[in-house]
Amino acid sequence: MKKIILLFIFTISLFGAPSDKELRNMIGQMVMVGFTGDSSSDEWVKQLHLDIKNGRIGGVMILARNISSKQGLKNLTKYLNSASSKYPLFIAIDEEGGQISRFNKFSDFEHFPSAYKVGSELDLNSANKLYTNMATQLKNLGINMNFAPVVDLHNDISPIIGQRQRAFSKDAGEVTAYASEFISAFDNVGVASVLKHFPGHGNASSDTHKISTIVDSFDFDEIRPYYELIKRKKAKFIMVGHMIIPTIDDVNPATLSRQIVTNLLKDSLNYEGVVISDDMLMKALGGTLEQNAIKAVNAGVDILLVSEYFYNKTNSIKALNDAIFNSVKSGKIEIARIIDAYNRIIAQKARF
Template identity: 40%
Template sequence: MLNSKFLSLLLGLVLILSNVQSFSQVKDISLDEMIGQMIMLGFEGTRIDDTKFKDIKGNIIQNKIGGVVFFDRNIININQVKEFISSINALDKKEPLFIAIDQEGGQVSRLKSNRSFKTFPSAKYVAQHLSTAKAFDLYYTMAITLKNIGFNLNFAPVVDVDINPKSPAISLKNRSFSSDPKTVINYARTFVLAHKKANVLTTLKHYPGHGSATTDSHFGFTDITHTWNDLESIPYRTLIKEKSVNIIMSAHLFNSTIDDRFPASLSKVHLGKILRHDMKYKGIIITDDLQMGAISKSFDLNTVIINAINAGNDILLFANYFTLDPHLADKIIDIIKLAIESGVIKKKQIQLSYKRIIHLKRLII
């Protein structure tokens, strides 16, 4: 009979070999393909043979992107979107895609009742009217709906603490569960667990916290220097410690006391030091849409991409909503490769992001 010491040695050898194999697999992947996994794009079109979808279809087949995000413009009804996603997944590519959507409930719901989808209430309504047990059932229904259609990633829940009742992006749209961090944590955890049961990934947003902001980062510079409160970090710290996190979305929020040059989404201090080092977060970080006014009005594409990666983001999200660029994936790849060649971005950072992304995809897709 094998003794426990031998079994321990055998297990250790297996772990070493698996790590070696994992590293070898990364070495065998081309740089272009690794970078491609870090790109998620929005698009136009409602079916696979739509001429508006041609460029994104080419990006997928050529392994230039690792995910797509659906908006209202891509959704007509349940049968249409289900068939569209099925056709996308059937395209010849090396790795499966993240198929993402914003389905928070309330005002931020891409699957709308006027298109025959079930209506889900806002986060604020849920926390005020439902127990966590009933909320779990509600969010499980939401997650199963997403799963059955073909989505594997939901850009939710919002874990912003409702500090400013006049916040245009959060409170005025009832997107926060509560002004109490503990309530936010309890309902966000419920949301995540319900989606986990349905095998759908979730995203905590908007780090480091949009709940105190007086402006909306969709439209321009959003400064939280004098409004941000450490209460806003509690949901992240708690849920990270509980290992209740798949992905965290970095927001375009400026806080000069932390970084006097860049918003959180482009900041090494916000993401590298505080989120990764201090909070010990090891998972995927995705940017909020890098074409939002808070970013596009202040920085050029080269600056955005380089700083987003060096800050610690693993996935770069471009909604392609107001400024559709058919060559965007190629531009992003070229900028990153040139930055690596010049030493501005370390190749190791790309490899690390690739490994995080593939690890999560293997678990869920």
Template identity: 40%
Template sequence: MKNQLIRIVCIFSFLFFIYNIAVGKPTFREKIGQMVMIGFAGTTVPDSLAYDLNMRNLGGVLLFGSNCQNPTQIADLTESIKSLAETPPLIAIDQEGGRVARLGAYNGFSSTPSAFQLGSTYNLEDSTRQTAARMAGWLSTCGINVNLAPVVDVNVNRQSPAIGAKDRSFSSDPMTVARHASWFIDEFHQREILMALKHFPGHGSAEDDSHLGFTDISQTWTSSELTPYEELFSQGFDDMVMVGHLFNSNIDSVYPASLSRNAISGLLRDSLGYGGVVISDELFMRAITDTFSLKETVTLAVNAGMDILLFNTNLYDGRSLTAVVSDIIIEQIRDDVIDSARIEESFQRIMALKERSNGVVKKILPTTPDRYELDVYPNPFNAQSFVSFAVPRFGRVKLSIYNLLGQKVSSLMDANMIPGNYRQQIDAGNLASGVYFITLETPERLFSRLITVVK
């Protein structure tokens, strides 16, 4: 017993001089949180969403018309969302104009022309810019920093139920689509609002609506539907591209674009050279849920190269959807189904995007650690004390508390951990006042810190 105590004391003395993990480094789960954007019910922030923002590092929130009563309420809502978030969040809305506009006459704004009116009826730069500027002003005033627009689908099929029939496409001419989209985007960019081109690789020829079920564009889609993307990328656009739930056997014989490595990593990134953030269309649409489970959807989307997974709700079977998605990804990494490097890749793209959006992120957060580290704060311990530790490689980690006699008094963790920075709140309620050691046992070495419990 005495030798064990001496060993722990010696280890602590040696580690006292080693740099410890800095507060604020993101854990692996927090990086996954940045890859999730969710909707919610109500006009104020529910407790479940507040917890996701504050404790799970939720990356983004999507507002629907049902969340938006009037300009003052929306501004208060977005301010609440921002104040609760651990990392400044993306707050998104669909404000295309026309029939797809969450801000309109019914909630204190005004009606706006559709993309078809702007690009095909008027076809004037001034009209498109004026409409975009007006809507961009609304978003800016309300604290919304992302517009999931413009639609750059080419109006191939005027009766296409999701696009043409709803006047959501600027034109049947790809170059006209690109021009109006460029003017539209510029007005929002002037007000520091991020944009998302949609719906890659092109929804304009579809005879079905992906909201309602399987949508096959194999026989109707042509490569000219990529022209707006090519033109806008050549102008330097790299905010976000939304990938649709569109099946095209010429691109991928098995999966729709939103779950397809061929479509995202192959066509969009490798062939078209796009380097920005990729966001999914809403993943609870029936084009996905009729065929794939949530676990399959998340796994396929991440492996395909998706950066942000978009959902219309924050709950799943009564649980936090953010937590469920995080659990799925962690499990799939441990089972070697998803490469942890994919998470790091998406996280860095998202942080880079946020950094240039109205200065919401001042510094890119650190990457996966290169060494094991252990820290305790505050010390002396109280009910709100935390242990933070870094894990550079996958392996078994044990976190324990010992008294000065070398007796284990608490086992905090004993699990296989993936690489990342972790933080865990410690309940010292069952410990008497005194001095203890907290140890981090790893496959490579034992780390220890001296802690004081004061009651």
């Protein structure tokens, strides 16, 4: 049974500034974290359950290390979801198909082809059926969000996108068409899709997981799938990448760039959904988690994704919550930015 939640849109003009407790709860919704453990009996899974219950996070990310078996994963997601009372918990995974799947080492999960194989060999109707099966598997496992589809353009130069066959096509129109079928299939099943990696990772010649990545040959055709899918009201969640696009912002990675996240995506493309960061611990960002969190929120990012519960011998959840809270209190982040992120998030959680 779906949870019934009251959609509470917070505005300063009607309610005044939020109390510190309300502010903490809003910030908690902006944090999504990866963790260690695959069972409710694991110490850190129990701690995560408490963090969810206390409103410190609004979502979790399932990684291969969290999967012991199909039934084990079902039990884990059920346990974590039971801690969330006011709003549904986002339980997310990377399930693109092909090489990018957390299920590849397990024989009892259904496996799916890469996006490039789908775009090359299947018609749109067949793609829709395939992605309906993918979404159904996730739904049955207790997962309600997928960090897919990739809407980057295929380019063999990219070691992390093209060479791993993660993009549907080099043609923006074909990418849009297949991504649209992916989203429709997932919407029909009730699992959220997250388009990635805005504004376009296909021409990146290096991997943002490992090093700072500059995309010198950025083609604005790479934005076309986002433009089309936003215009069609298909895009509810978009993940922004960590590459530097000098033609837009020659200083900041996209995640930390107000020109890219707010000016381009939210304002110029009129995007009203939720912006999720790529993993904030990836090496392309440099700096500290706290510094980057403040920059990302000011850039317009709504949900901060961090893959590790612990960061530099510190609880990453506490580090993120405190950094944002203290920045609001000191004036480094405007309260209106937190309220905007919170309102965008709960508007989408109302769909669950």
